[in-house]
Amino acid sequence: MSAAGEFEFRILASPVAASDQAVVASAMRLPPEEKQLAIGGKVVAKWVGGLKDGNGPPNLLVHRQAANAFETLVLIDSHDVTGVYFTSVERGPGQSPAHPGLRIELNAKGSRLLGKLTAANLPTATGERHALALILDDSILAAPTIMAAISNTAIIEGLPEEEVDSLISIMNAGALPLPVCEAPQP
Structure with missing residues (x-):
């Protein structure tokens, strides 16, 4: 038995944000087989599948091959x-x-959590910006730039129509545990 993948919202580490510099420097030193960075016994960052063709918000990506x-x-x-x-x-x-x-509509607890996450990562007076990654099974599906705090409703723009339809299908199925069973033999 298996379950469908889980979606998560995470902040992309920024190569220009002063607050991310120590984490970025340490993560860049990890060998390719290591995906998580722990500092003081706490996981603070992880490497996930990149955006399609390495594209993403300009100046908001830290990536590696x-x-x-x-x-x-x-x-x-x-x-x-x-x-x-x-x-x-x-x-x-x-x-x-x-x-x-x-x-994407969220329940009351999810709204509170997403509101806190995005409010903590709003554009700064110096112009620093962060992107909110929508991740499925450790692969980024989309990563829009955070322009305002998001709470109960997130709207992700700039995706082609077919990608929106595909994400809707995946996301509506992905939050539910889907058991995988063997087909009965005749």
Whole structure:
């Protein structure tokens, strides 16, 4: 028996944010087979599957080539916002009809946690920005730049229509445990 992968929201480590510099420097020294960075016995960052073709928000990515995989560094926080807090995932308003938004609704606890996570990572007066990575099974699906605190509803814009539809299907299935059973033999 197995379960579907779990979604999580994490902050991308920033190569320019002063607050991330020590973590980034330590993570860059990890050998490719090591995926998690612990400092003082606490996991503070991990390497996950990178964004498609290594693309992502400009100046907001810390990445490495590990074996045959492109990896991106994400920070581990105490908020631990995962797909268990999703109440619905659907199309939402976007930049244009060809680029609809991905609308994610969260329950009360998830709203509180996501609100704290995004409020702590708003753009600074000096222009530093962070991106919020939407991760499935340690691979980043999307990583929009955080422009405002997000609580009960997250809308991710800038994705192609077919990617929005695909993410909706995956996310609506992914938060539920899906047992894998052998088919009966005739």
